[in-house]
Amino acid sequence: MNKGSSKDSGTLFSVPLRTLHVAFAVMTGGSFISCILISLLFDFESATATHCQVRNYLPSISAAIGFAPQRYIWRISIALIAASHYLHIVLTYKYFSKSFNVYQQSLYQAVVKFSTLIACMEINGLVGLTYVSSTDNYSLHEKCFIVFISCAITYMFMYLVVIRWAHEWQPLRGKILKAYIHKRNTFLFNAGIFALAVYFFIRHNTYCEPGVYSLFALCEYLVVLSNIYSHLIESLFIFDDREYSIRYPDSHDNHSS
Numbered sequence: 099m100n101k102g103s104s105k106d107s108g109t110l111f112s113v114p115l116r117t118l119h120v121a122f123a124v125m126t127g128g129s130f131i132s133c134i135l136i137s138l139l140f141d142f143e144s145a146t147a148t149h150c151q152v153r154n155y156l157p158s159i160s161a162a163i164g165f166a167p168q169r170y171i172w173r174i175s176i177a178l179i180a181a182s183h184y185l186h187i188v189l190t191y192k193y194f195s196k197s198f199n200v201y202q203q204s205l206y207q208a209v210v211k212f213s214t215l216i217a218c219m220e221i222n223g224l225v226g227l228t229y230v231s232s233t234d235n236y237s238l239h240e241k242c243f244i245v246f247i248s249c250a251i252t253y254m255f256m257y258l259v260v261i262r263w264a265h266e267w268q269p270l271r272g273k274i275l276k277a278y279i280h281k282r283n284t285f286l287f288n289a290g291i292f293a294l295a296v297y298f299f300i301r302h303n304t305y306c307e308p309g310v311y312s313l314f315a316l317c318e319y320l321v322v323l324s325n326i327y328s329h330l331i332e333s334l335f336i337f338d339d340r341e342y343s344i345r346y347p348d349s350h351d352n353h354s355s
Contacts, residue, residue, distance in 0.1 A: 110345060112341050112344070114341045115189075115337050115338075115341055115342055116340075119186065120333070123179075123326050123329070126326055130322060133162045134157065134162050137165060144161075145164075146312070148302070148311050150302070150303075153308040154308070155309060156312040158311070158315045159322065176224060183217075183221045186329065187214060189332075190332060193336070195210050198265075206263055213256035216249045217249070219245055219249045220245075220253055223242045223243070224246045226246075227246055247321070250325050254284065254288065254328055257281055258278065258281060258282055261278050273336055273338070276335045280331045280334075280335070281328065284331065287324050288328065291324065294317050295314050295321060298313045298317060299314045
C-alpha cells in the first residue's frame, strides 16, 4: 500500500485505492439490485410468499438470493468484496493505531483493536449468511445475520468514537471532517432504517397485513445499500491518495557471471 504515485521501474501493477473500492462497491450494489430484479421478474410468487399467505410485492433479501442464478451472482460478488474489505480493515487499523498520539494511549489502542475485531466479525457474518442460505440451515443463517447487522452498526459507531478520539487536540477539518460527517449520517440512517425493519417484521408476524412484509424488505434493501456506502467512505475521503501496488522483487542481490 503506497501513498501517492508509485509508477516506477519497480512497479508491476498499481491501482488507486479509491478507484478499486468504488468499482467493488458498484459491483456489489449492481449484483444486489440484479438479484432483486431477477427475483421479481422470474420468481415473483415464490420470492414474495410468506407464511401468512397475504399479498406482498417485494422479496426479502434471503428469498431473493435463494434462487438460481441469483445465489451465484451474490456469492461471487461477496467473495470479491470480502477480500477487499479485509484489506481495507488492515489499512484502517494501521492508520488509526500508528498515526496518532492521544491521551490515554493504551486505552485508545485497545478501542482501535476492538473496533477492528468488530469489523472482521461483520465481514465473517456477511460471508456466513451469504453461503449458508435460510433454506440450507435457517438457524445458522439467522445467527450469521445477527452477527453481521449488530457488528455493522457497532463498527459504524466505534469508527465515530475512534476518529473523534484520534483528533481530540484539534478540530476536525478537511477530508477528516467530511469522512466523519458522512459516516455519522450513514450510521444514523442505517440504525434508523434497521429499527424500522424490525418494526415491520414484528408487525407482519403479529397481524399478517398485506404489503407490510414488502415494507420490511424495502428497509432491508436500504440497510444493505447504506452499509455498502459506509465501507466506501474512507476510500473517498481519507485514503483517496493511496494506491495498491504490486512490485518486482528487489534484484539488488542478483549478480551477473
